[in-house]
Amino acid sequence: MPQASSISVLVVDDQLTMRALIRNALQQIGFKDIREAPDGEEALKNLLAKPANLVISDFNMPKMDGLALLRAVRSHPPIRQTAFVMLTGRADRELVQRAVQFGVNNYCVKPFTVQGLKEKIEQVFGQLT
């Protein structure tokens, strides 16, 4: 069983409040290595400079949205294996289907719960300790 504390996470969201909430939820789950980026462009730079094991990304963001970030991650060999969980709204069924085509590992519907987010991550990494 993987340890949450050994998994590095990049949280990508244009809202500071949402990033803080996701960080807080991840800390409750047991993650310790958590970085943040305010949009896809910054996130890609961040990942290329220092890869992460998991990206948790919003969809609607300026400059580069979550779907474009996902495509970019999958097209850069050094980071293409990065686990990618997309945060979406309830009405974004079509978006999720497109994200699946581009290789998303899972998605989590906002407003998420800590337990809901944990389950989505565990579906990717296995049960976390």
Added chain:
Amino acid sequence: MINRDPYPEEAGPAVKVHVTQGESHVSSDPNVVMTTVLGSCIAACLRDPTTGIGGMNHFLLPDAGDRKDGGDAVRYGAYAMELLINGLLKKGARRDRLEAKIFGGGKLFDGLSDVGASNAAFAERFLRDEGIPIVSSSTGGLSARRVEFWPASGRVRQRLVAVDNAPADVRRPMPAPMPAASSGDVDLF
């Protein structure tokens, strides 16, 4: 002395859009007026004054809205605000130009906690953290509020409504249920 109305009458007949709890609506149509009735709930009216694109949401955090660091209530509130902001940006508003007017958060019944106050505190803190200035607000108090918002001009008209005259769902609003832990309807695996 001539009293100039800073918000001249909007052209054409008004198209009323009622925004109920859990909803948000965005428009730049000068004929549109968004309306809502608030008790403990909050309505945030956000607008880009350059483009005249504006919108209103209407939400009620179930509890603990004053907690900064998490909790389902805060996540729900942040999501309600995000829906509105994303709707504005999709229409062409710019985030760095957004300004806000907030209403509601009244204390309409006796209880151990002042849900309205914590809802108002949440909205104020959210907007401050996101760098969106609050250009006017009317929160708290013991009355319900009937609010009308013209997104194109930014004009707002508020009328206080005695508790006894407010609709039942405004006097005793029920928070929107939080989603189940694994909500979602697209199977990936």
